[in-house]
Amino acid sequence: MPVLISAFQAxxxxxxxxxxxxxxxxxxxxxxxxxGAVKRDEAANDTLYFKFRVEPISxxxxxxxxxxxxxxxxxxxxxxxxxxxxxxxxxxFFPGAQSSGVPPAGYLDLHSAxxxxxxxxxxxxxxxxxxxxxxxIVFKIQYVANGEDLVTxxxxxxxxPGANEISQPEALTTRFNAHAAFDELRLRHGGNGGGWTFxxxxxxxxxxxxxxxxxxxPGSGEGTAARAGECDPANP
Numbered sequence: 001m002p003v004l005i006s007a008f009q010a011x012x013x014x015x016x017x018x019x020x021x022x023x024x025x026x027x028x029x030x031x032x033x034x035x036g037a038v039k040r041d042e043a044a045n046d047t048l049y050f051k052f053r054v055e056p057i058s059x060x061x062x063x064x065x066x067x068x069x070x071x072x073x074x075x076x077x078x079x080x081x082x083x084x085x086x087x088x089x090x091x092x093f094f095p096g097a098q099s100s101g102v103p104p105a106g107y108l109d110l111h112s113a114x115x116x117x118x119x120x121x122x123x124x125x126x127x128x129x130x131x132x133x134x135x136x137i138v139f140k141i142q143y144v145a146n147g148e149d150l151v152t153x154x155x156x157x158x159x160x161p162g163a164n165e166i167s168q169p170e171a172l173t174t175r176f177n178a179h180a181a182f183d184e185l186r187l188r189h190g191g192n193g194g195g196w197t198f199x200x201x202x203x204x205x206x207x208x209x210x211x212x213x214x215x216x217x218p219g220s221g222e223g224t225a226a227r228a229g230e231c232d233p234a235n236p
Contacts, residue, residue: 013204013205013209014202014203014204014209015037015038015048015203015204015205016034016037016038016202016203017201017202017203018033018201018202019199019200019201019202020199021055021197021198021199022187022197022198022199022201023057023195023196023197023198024067024187024188024189024195024196024198025057025189025193025194025195026189026190026191026195027187027188027189027190027195028188028190029186029188030070030186030187030188031186032072032184032185032186033184033185033186033187033201034183034184034185036183038185038203039182039183039184040141040143040180040181040182041073041181041183042145042146042181043145043146044143044145044181045143045144045145046143046205047140047141047142047143047205048140048141048143048203048204048205049138049139049140049203049204049205049206049207049209049210050069050081050138050139050140050141050201050202050203051136051137051138051200051201051202051203051204051210052069052136052137052198052199052200052201052202053134053135053136053137053198053199053200054067054082054129054134054135054136054137054196054197054198055134055196055197055199056083056129056130056131056133056135056196057131057193057194057195057196057197058083058129058131058189058191058192058193058194058195058196059128059129059130059131059193060088060128060129060130061131061193062191062192062193062194063088063191063192064085064086064191064192065083065085065189065190065191065192065193066080066082066083066084066085066093066188066189066190066191067082067083067129067188067189067190067195067196068080068081068082068083068084068093068187068188068189069081069082069137069185069186069187069198069201070185070186070187070188071180071181071182071184071185072182072183072184072185072186073181073182073183073184074183075184077095078094078095078178078179078180078181078182079092079093079094079151079178079179079180079182080092080093080094080095080188081110081137081139081153082137082196083129083196084105084106084107085190085191086105086106086107087105087107087109088126088128089109089110089112089116089119089126089127089128089129090109090110090112090126090127090128090129090135090137090155091107091108091109091110091126092107092108092110092139092151092153092174092176092178093106093107093108094106094107094178094179102176102178108174108176109124109126109174110126110127110137110153110155110174111125111126111155111170111171111172111173111174112125112126112127112155112156112171112172113125113155113156113169113171113172114127114156115127116128125171127155129196135155135156136156136157136159136200137153137154137155137156138153138154138157138159138207138210139151139152139153139154140152140153140165140207141180143180143181148177148178148179149177149178149179149180149181150175150177151175151176151177151178151180152173152174152175153173153174153175154168154172154173154174155172155174156172157172159210159211159212160211160212161211161212161213161214163211163212164207164208164211165207165208185201185203
């Protein structure tokens with residue numbers, strides 16, 4: 001059994017990373033960070049895991065704005081994860097795409113284990129970005145050759161020792177389909193406010209690549225960091 005576990009862990013690798021903080025503010029189309037290091041086309045049939053941390057400067061008090069990590073293919077937007085222009089909460093958006101389960105606005109609010117009070121009043125569980133409150137997002141893309149890919153997003157997942165993908169609460173998990181082929185990764189912000197600061201960016205082949213392997217107590221990961229607040233009731 002130990003041999004099997006070691007073999008599985010050996011196959012899980014960080015394909016690309018940039019841990020330094022990067023602040024983006026009205027940066028137009030953004031600039032590619034990957035330089036060809038990682039890409040996937042319509043024929044891909046494997047799975048990738050993306051991670052990033054955000055420190056919002058623009059937030060619900062500076063709307064309207066958008067900020068996101070975006071996947072691009074052939075200089076076209078494919079999938080953004082962060083905050084959509086028409087959304088007030090952490091969200092995923094799909095520029096120019098007709099993806100399954102996407103509302104007419106073209107975005108989906110991300111589920112949160114610590115929803116804002118206004119979200120609860122609407123029987124929802126979204127969370128608004130707020131200045132001074134960091135958030136960690138991990139998302140998985142299961143590529144389907146020549147079809148819509150399967151995307152799972154975890155907002156502030158538990159990445160403490162002993163955590164794993166299966167143990168993440170459904171309350172902070174969002175699933176949808178999207179066309180997520182890419183050859184560039186860009187950080188973007190447009191609109192009001194001072195932008196967002198991104199850090200701890202990485203692309204890996206397994207969720208466990210992001211889990212703390214120290215001797216700290218299990219359950220002490222990112223999932224405990226979010227703090228509830230209240231969105232503008234007129235703009236859920």
